[in-house]
Amino acid sequence: MATFEHTTVLLHEAIAALAIKPDGIYVDCTLGGGGHSREILKQLGPTGHLFSFDQDQTAIDYNQDNLADYLASGQVTFIKSNFANLRTELTARGIDQVDGIVYDLGVSSPQFDNAARGFSYQHDAPLDMRMDQSADLTAQTVVNTWPYADLVRIFYRYGEEKFSKQVARAIERHREIAPIETTGQLVDIIKEAIPARARRTGGHPAKRVFQAIRIAVNNELGVLETSLEQAVDLINVHGRVSVITFQSLEDRLVKAIFKEHSDLPELPPGLPVIPAEMQPDYRLVSRKPIVPSAEEIAANRRARSARLRVIERLNEKHN
Numbered sequence: 001m002a003t004f005e006h007t008t009v010l011l012h013e014a015i016a017a018l019a020i021k022p023d024g025i026y027v028d029c030t031l032g033g034g035g036h037s038r039e040i041l042k043q044l045g046p047t048g049h050l051f052s053f054d055q056d057q058t059a060i061d062y063n064q065d066n067l068a069d070y071l072a073s074g075q076v077t078f079i080k081s082n083f084a085n086l087r088t089e090l091t092a093r094g095i096d097q098v099d100g101i102v103y104d105l106g107v108s109s110p111q112f113d114n115a116a117r118g119f120s121y122q123h124d125a126p127l128d129m130r131m132d133q134s135a136d137l138t139a140q141t142v143v144n145t146w147p148y149a150d151l152v153r154i155f156y157r158y159g160e161e162k163f164s165k166q167v168a169r170a171i172e173r174h175r176e177i178a179p180i181e182t183t184g185q186l187v188d189i190i191k192e193a194i195p196a197r198a199r200r201t202g203g204h205p206a207k208r209v210f211q212a213i214r215i216a217v218n219n220e221l222g223v224l225e226t227s228l229e230q231a232v233d234l235i236n237v238h239g240r241v242s243v244i245t246f247q248s249l250e251d252r253l254v255k256a257i258f259k260e261h262s263d264l265p266e267l268p269p270g271l272p273v274i275p276a277e278m279q280p281d282y283r284l285v286s287r288k289p290i291v292p293s294a295e296e297i298a299a300n301r302r303a304r305s306a307r308l309r310v311i312e313r314l315n316e317k318h319n
């Protein structure tokens with residue numbers, strides 16, 4: 001089996017939050033190294049089933065071996081697709097409701113550490129950053145063809161980069177001379193654009209711009225919103241959706257979607273009791289996000305920014 005080392009973050013917390021029923025139907029939207037999938041499968045009985053999505057063929061290939069026993073017993077189905085297609089892919093398999101869904105967002109360690117994938121500012125490689133290697137849009141296209149204004153927008157919004165304009169301007173200057181082809185070239189351009197005093201604080205100077213380009217290449221916030229709307233709709237009463245995020249933009253989006261579904265509606269003034277049909281159809285399992293323990297963070301640096309949010313369905317929809 002090829003090595004595929006990914007240390008799963010919030011493994012037990014995210015799965016415990018699903019309150020698994022042995023005969024239930026579950027979905028892991030982000031199979032990766034199979035950590036969360038395996039934990040769900042351990043708790044499923046012979047009549048339970050798991051559907052595991054990944055848009056990256058390498059994750060699916062790895063788990064053909066890694067989860068071979070569960071594949072052989074027919075308890076797991078792999079779906080090589082973007083989780084934005086959650087409903088369509090499940091419907092195609094005759095499933096219209098499920099008991100729980102987990103997301104563990106972002107890239108896996110093998111994706112990040114494989115220099116050739118172009119995700120990392122620490123390795124020199126072609127600018128790629130596609131999680132789905134069959135997709136059309138690459139980081140190279142974004143960097144070399146997107147207009148200045150679009151670059152500024154993504155650097156501000158997805159990278160929260162203070163020097164967005166300076167970096168976009170430097171990219172424009174360089175690409176007029178020759179295409180920017182590698183992560184190493186882009187790192188040098190970013191370093192040149194960010195003032196020296198600012199380069200000494202806030203981590204690696206290319207970190208925020210690389211995050212922004214990755215989010216844009218994979219449309220990470222767009223597909224998350226689309227998928228979560230489907231997920232809250234697909235779960236049965238008492239079913240739960242558990243989401244682990246690794247950066248604030250994603251966490252804010254999850255928080256906002258869950259809040260919208262679990263908030264009480266505007267009530268007419270003076271209403272003594274809230275009528276049943278006005279009660280929210282969902283509840284937040286914990287008001288504050290669940291975060292990794294100090295021990296988990298000490299053992300795995302990637303865990304330090306993780307946040308877990310969980311929502312539960314209480315009723316069928318009141319329409």
Ligand SMILES: C[S@@+](CC[C@H](N)C(=O)[O-])C[C@H]1O[C@@H](n2cnc3c(N)ncnc32)[C@H](O)[C@@H]1O
Nearest residue numbers: 008030032033034035036054055056082083104
């Ligand atoms: C952090 S890893 C998941 C790790 C996994 N929970 C484990 O324990 O090994 C995220 C995985 O989700 C996949 N992924 C990210 N966004 C996706 C999307 N929109 N659709 C499908 N898969 C996605 C990535 O390709 C990656 O393999």
